Amino acid sequence: MLLHPFLLATALIIEAAAGYPDPLYARFRHPVVWIGALIAQLDRALNHEHDGFAKRKAAGVLALVVVLVTVGGIAVAVAWVCRLLPFGWLLEAALASTLLAQRSLHDHVAAVAKGFRTGGLEEARKAVSMIVGRNPSTLDEPAVARAAIESLAENFSDGVVAPAFWLLVGGLPGLALYKAVNTADSMIGHRTPRHEAFGWAAARLDDLVNLPGSRLTALLLVAAAWTTGAAAARQAWASVRLDAHRHRSPNAGWPEAAMAGALDLRLGGPRVYGSIRIEDVWLGAGRTAATPADIGQALRLYRRACLLLIASSLVLAAAG
Numbered sequence: 144m145l146l147h148p149f150l151l152a153t154a155l156i157i158e159a160a161a162g163y164p165d166p167l168y169a170r171f172r173h174p175v176v177w178i179g180a181l182i183a184q185l186d187r188a189l190n191h192e193h194d195g196f197a198k199r200k201a202a203g204v205l206a207l208v209v210v211l212v213t214v215g216g217i218a219v220a221v222a223w224v225c226r227l228l229p230f231g232w233l234l235e236a237a238l239a240s241t242l243l244a245q246r247s248l249h250d251h252v253a254a255v256a257k258g259f260r261t262g263g264l265e266e267a268r269k270a271v272s273m274i275v276g277r278n279p280s281t282l283d284e285p286a287v288a289r290a291a292i293e294s295l296a297e298n299f300s301d302g303v304v305a306p307a308f309w310l311l312v313g314g315l316p317g318l319a320l321y322k323a324v325n326t327a328d329s330m331i332g333h334r335t336p337r338h339e340a341f342g343w344a345a346a347r348l349d350d351l352v353n354l355p356g357s358r359l360t361a362l363l364l365v366a367a368a369w370t371t372g373a374a375a376a377r378q379a380w381a382s383v384r385l386d387a388h389r390h391r392s393p394n395a396g397w398p399e400a401a402m403a404g405a406l407d408l409r410l411g412g413p414r415v416y417g418s419i420r421i422e423d424v425w426l427g428a429g430r431t432a433a434t435p436a437d438i439g440q441a442l443r444l445y446r447r448a449c450l451l452l453i454a455s456s457l458v459l460a461a462a463g
Contacts, residue, residue: 146311146312146459146463147310147311147312147313147314148311148456148457148459148460148462148463149232149456149460149463150232150235150236150239150310150314150315151239151307151310151311151456151459151460152453152456152457152459152460153232153233153236154236154237154239154240154243154310155240155243155245155307155449155452155453155456156453157236157237157240158240158241158243158244158245158246159245159246159449159453161240161246162246162247162250163240163241163246163247173241174241174242174319174322175242175322175326178210178214178322178323178326178327179326179330181209181210181213181214182206182210182326182327182330182331183330185206185209185210186206186330186331186341189202189203189205189206189341190202190203190206190331190337190338190341192337196340197340199340199341200340200341200343200344202341203331203340203341203342203343203344203345204343204344206327206331206341207324207327207344207345207348210323210327211320211323211324214319214320214322214323215316215319215320215323217319218315218316218318218319218320219316221235221238221315222235222314222315222316225238225315235314235315238315239310239315239318242306242310242318242319242322243302243303243306243307243310244298244302244303244306245302245303245449247302248295248298248299248302248303248445249442249445249446251270251273251274251294252274252291252292252294252295252438252441252442252445253438253442254270254273255267255270255271255274255287255288255291255438256291256435256438256439256442257270258270258271259284259287259435259438260435264283264284264287267284267287267435268280268282268287270291271287271290271291271294274290274291274294274298275290275291275293275294276416277290277414277415277416278415278416281415284434284435285431285432285433285434286414288433288434288435288437288438289408289410289412289431289433290414291438291441292402292406292408292410292433292437292438292441293399293402293410293411295402295441295442295445296360296364296398296399296401296402296410296441297395297398297399299360299363299364299398299445299448300353300356300357300360300394300395300397300398301325301353301356303360303449303452304356304357304359304360304363304452305321305325305352305353305355305356305357305360306318306321306322306325306356307356307452307456308355308356308359309321309352309356311456311459321352324345324348324349324352325349325352325353327342327345327348327349328342328345328346328348328349330342330345331345332345332346332349333346350392350393350394353394354393354394356394357393357394357395357397357398358397360397360398360401360448361383361387361397361398361400361401363448363451363452364379364398364401364402364405364444364448365379365380365383365401365405366448366451367405367444367445367447367448367451368401368404368405368444370447371405371443371444371447375404375405375406375407376405378404378405378407378428378429379401379402379404379405380401380404381404381428382400382401382403382404382405382426382427382428383397383400383401383404385400385428386400386403386424386425386426386427387400387401387426389424389426390411390423390424390426391423391424396411396426399411399426400426400427402441402444403426403427403429404427404428404429405444406429406437406440406441406444407427407429407430408427408429408430408431408433408437409425409426409427409428409429409430409431410425410426410427411423411424411425411426412424412425412431
């Protein structure tokens with residue numbers, strides 16, 4: 144199997160250093176926005192409320208195939224052109240970096256901690272509403288802190304480690320296809336009357352492509368916890384073994400359980416989305432009363448895990 148560790152290491156370093164600059168977003172938007180626009184157009188064109196469940200499910204499969212063929216075809220062509228150019232590998236890495244989210248994830252979660260410091264609970268609620276779907280008005284201080292930490296753990300998997308894995312395995316096309324699936328799931332992979340049938344294929348495929356990333360994320364967080372002390376790593380690993388499989392998602396429980404154990408917290412539990420209360424299980428055996436300081440600890444653990452990911456890709460590149 145042909146791997147791309149040097150491309151991965153370069154893309155991770157570029158993204159960690161520069162993120163996705165605001166002027167670039169203002170001028171060109173973002174590749175995920177383009178993918179999202181295609182998905183939205185297909186949703187409007189193919190997802191008809193008067194159709195039966197089976198027909199809407201088939202339409203969702205067709206929509207997903209169109210998205211994957213379009214995104215994959217463009218990515219293959221772009222990668223081919225890059226490899227024809229002098230220093231094209233650097234251009235390919237820069238393009239790949241736009242589909243990773245180390246820096247932006249850190250900044251969004253850090254904004255919640257900053258909100259607590261500068262404006263108290265209300266500012267923290269506003270900041271956390273940017274990264275979670277639950278109703279912020281129902282969240283007290285511990286719930287806001289837990290929501291930020293849970294989002295950090297889950298999005299470390301979905302936004303960093305899983306795309307990094309598919310970049311390693313499939314180069315820029317592999318990464319682009321992963322982001323297409325992940326974006327489709329986030330837009331239409333919901334169990335709502337409109338999308339339960341149409342988004343079925345996107346949700347199931349997203350579960351599948353995130354299996355390796357979620358497990359690798361848990362291992363990275365356990366390893367990062369080890370750098371802070373053996374006890375934290377043992378707690379993180381015990382939490383993964385005992386609780387990861389209990390989450391309603393086949394993937395989200397792995398990074399969240401690892402984060403919970405490393406920080407001696409309990410994460411998950413009941414939460415409210417809009418006006419609907421979801422009875423999720425608790426992960427970890429620690430405190431439920433998370434604090435703003437725990438967000439800072441989670442971010443420090445996250446930074447160490449990101450460094451371990453970059454270091455691992457450099458080792459693979461050197462070995463290859």
